[in-house]
Amino acid sequence: MSFNTMGTHLQEIFRIAVLPALLLIVSAAQSQSGKKPNVILIYADDLGYGDPSCYGGTGVETVYLDRLAQRGLRFTNAHTTSSTCTPSRYGLMTGEYPWRRQGTGILPGDAALIIPTDRMTLARVFQQAGYQTGLVGKWHLGLGNSIDKNWNEPIKPGPNEVGYHYSFIFPATADRVPTVFLENGSVLNIDSGDPIEVNYKKKIGSDPTGKEHPELLKLFPDPQQGHDQTIVNGIGRMGYMTGGKLARWTDEELGFTFLEKAKAFVRDHYRQPFFLTYNLTEPHAPRMPGTMFKGKSKLGLRGDAILQLDWAVGEIMMELERLDIDKNTIIIFSSDNGPVLNDGYNDKDVELNGSHKPAGPLRGGKYSLLEGGTRVPFIISWPAKIKPGVSDALVGQIDLLASFARLLRVVVPAGEAADSRDLWQAFLGKTKAGRDCIVEHSRQLAIVCGDWKFIPANNIPPYFKETYTESGGSKTDQLYNLKNDIGEKYNLAESHPDKVKELRALLDRERERQVLPR
DSSP states (O other): OOOOHHHHHHHHHHHIIHHHHHHHHHHHHHHHHHHSEEEEEEEEOOOTSSSGGGGGSSOOOOHHHHHHHHEEEEEESSEOBSSSHHHHHHHHHHSGGGGGSSTOOOOOOOOOOOOOOTTTHHHHHHHHHHEEEEEEEEEOSSSSSSSOOOSOOOOOOGGGGGGSSSSEEESSOOTTTTOBBEHHHHHHHOOOOOOOOSSSOOOSSSOBBBOOGGGSSSSSOOOOOOOOOEEEEEEEEEEEESSOTTTTTGGGGGGHHHHHHHHHHHHTTTTTTEEEEEETTSSSSSSSTTTTTTTOOOSSSHHHHHHHHHHHHHHHHHHHHHHTTSSSEEEEEEEESOSSSSSSBSSSSSOOOOOOOTTTTOOOTTTTTTHHHHHHHHEEETTTTTOOOEEEEOOOGGGGGHHHHHTOOOOTTSSSSTOOOOOOOHTTTTTSOOSSSEESSSEEEEEEETTTEOOOOOOOOOOEEETEEEEEOOSSSSSEEOOOOOOOOOTTTTTOHHHHHHHHHHHHHHHOOOOOOO
């Protein structure tokens, strides 16, 4: 080989193999030093305040959540708006308390979209700031303009119409039909010869149901909670579905599918600022973790699902490190509400829970007005800007919209996101001053102001037998000093009538405050 030929050959190797790698490194370095950080919001489903080991959990060692907490800011007084999923997700997305709007309760799988398409949303803040926005995982905020919709054609409006450039979701939760994936509004693997139909009022088609054919089930439903309708993958669901055999998911693959889609979004957009909402399905029922996690915890299927959740968080962290964009990427981890053990299926999670306390020192859990319903794990990591530590600032997920709008200099139209507060300095760890008050929501409203919490007298039963959850229901007023009594054991309403009067007035004022009409 001549010298000239060898030189040409080396140039070709450099062009094909070396130059792209150098460009990748330069691009990543530029991204790291850029002014706009990437943002990933990782949102767990029914994970309790006491589940992660970095919050004192003893049942499962959450290695990657612990690592995230060690390199970021761990909040001990962070809240969802509500103790159930649809309303808390509505509050997160819109910056508005969900109880201000009709129709924001837990939605069936065929519900219409409940977020107005002309409103500011968390995702739209990032869009207006020039970000690529993506949503992967659980949605549960409705699709289309009505309950009656054709699942065999593109369904709009949905996530793409409220701020996401890309979406890969399932419509509601894993215990509800239709059990299908939608990518940018279209169901995957549609077969024109096997059209999908969904009905929540009456049985349709000939698919077996859990009620009629319990011998086909691999998870037995709790008869009090209604998960005994159409069977998909050996699991009875809420609602009836027929058709779409090729489109139906396998539960054990859900977490892996969503993880790969999330990682793909990061890889496709890491050269520019991106915002990814990564909505995990774990540890929501039905709990069917992948084979690699089954039997690996001491807590049964729920513990196994938490291990899978933790692993997925680690996979995202390692993907960012591999692309060398981890230092300028904000990761926010939280959960949509408090924990629940028995939530529709007899999977022995109550018996196998042992001494583990999913809500930690808190009373209550999912569905509850007590702190276990809305006080959740909340971690923010941004290695380039946030010093590791712990914050007891009172913050809400509802405040992310106003806070990121400030960071990115996006103007929120007057009257929108009316309940969101700019807490950017608290999220950075620059101040321990958070919100003055936050309203908590289940079937009724409660309010937390500073160290004090007030729950007005109500007609809620004190205990939800189906889910083994204290509700916060009481026919008398309840007042707790959370600084001294985080477990809400000592009702101080009788001994502090002035504080009851003060908090009742603040709650009434919030309830009556006028916001932008729909």
